[in-house]
Amino acid sequence: MADEPIKILLGDTAISAIEGTPGQRRFGRKKDTSPALTHCENCGAELQGHWCSQCGQPAIEYRRSFRYVVADLLNEFLNWDSKFFTTIALLIFKPWRLTNEFLAGKRVRYVNPLRLYLLASILFFFAVNYGAKGLRVDASKLGEKDRAELEADLKDEDLPPAAREKLAAFLRDTSPSPAPSVAANSPSPSPASETEKEKKFGKIGHRPFVVFDQAKSTTPFERWIEARAKEKMGEKGTKMGLFITTLFSNLPYMMLCCIPLFAFVLKILYVRRHIFYIDHLIYALHIHSFAYTAIMLIVLATMGLTRAAPGAVAGWIIALLWVAFAVQIFLSIRRVYRQGWFISTFKFFLGGFMYLIVILAALAATFFVTLALP
DSSP states (O other): OTTHHHHHHHOHHHHHHHHTOOOOOOSOOOOOOSOOOOBOTTTOOBOSSSBOTTTOOBOOOOOSOHHHHHHHHHHHHHSOOHHHHHHHHHHHHOHHHHHHHHHTTOOTTSOOHHHHHHHHHHHHHHHHHHHHGGGSOOGGGOOHHHHHHHHHHHTOTTSOHHHHHHHHHHHTSOOOOOOOOOOTTSOOOOGGGOOHHHHHHOSTTSSOSOOOOGGGOOSHHHHHHHHHHHHHHOTTSTTHHHHHHHHHHTHHHHHHHHHHHHHHHHHHHTGGGTOOHHHHHHHHHHHHHHHHHHHHHHHHHHHHHHHHSOHHHHHHHHHHHHHHHHHHHHHHHHHHHTOOHHHHHHHHHHHHHHHHHHHHHHHHHHHHHHHHOO
């Protein structure tokens, strides 16, 4: 039982590769002719198979030629387990069947729900964080005062090391290009034509991202929020890119906490069905894994269609993909909980609204946690 979390995180393929679980040999190599173990090296019990029946230790002789170890690793990693592809196929095309099969006790042929969710979420949020890099502030748009402020923040001894490295890399970006010279005969803007907003914040394109107004901060909580926002985002929002990147890096933990809350919403919706909470949790893991996988596939299809197909055709296909995505979620609710069309439709929209509130509350909590943490 102590190794179960490791197996959940690593998966069957990695575990079997490390432990040397015997499998089919597809590379045509000769089998290792080292003598087989007859007794467990841990407790001394007589072995009846590949695993000790007393302590559970695998019967593996590690003192072998290194080429056999390398061959075993290549064999296990290159020959993927068929249950991985079976699980992915059902997850994409029939997510409700994956849940029903697992709840019916047919579990050995499918990937564990938690392991499947972790794999899907890691890939999904890696793509999100990769896309979030484009949200950083362009260094060429910084003014002299903003750059001086960032350099002063870099000298702050209380700045965390990770934030210091990101800020230093940000300042090493390309310096702002010199502004084009104004022609001598071009009319200069009249000071009288400037509005009050231009006098206060500057012209459009040179205004700060965030403006803090101390006059409106009356309560201690508002002043604390303003102070933390200035520290995290910069006096004029010059560190907004760093804050957004940190916020996105906290989203996987937020969604992992939302899984039990979504299962609780399902428990409320189907309280009269007397379904165990763990069943709702299994479905929640499966449907979130489906959502992550489907969104990634739709985004990849969108990128390909916008380049290969005409605009109108690509738009219709992309719209159909998103409709199919919503229909799959609706069908999964109906076929997992086995209720009629009307009540399933009602609970689909009601549950979606309730979960939207949960997501918004979780986003607000994540925002404040990101703002409060050093």
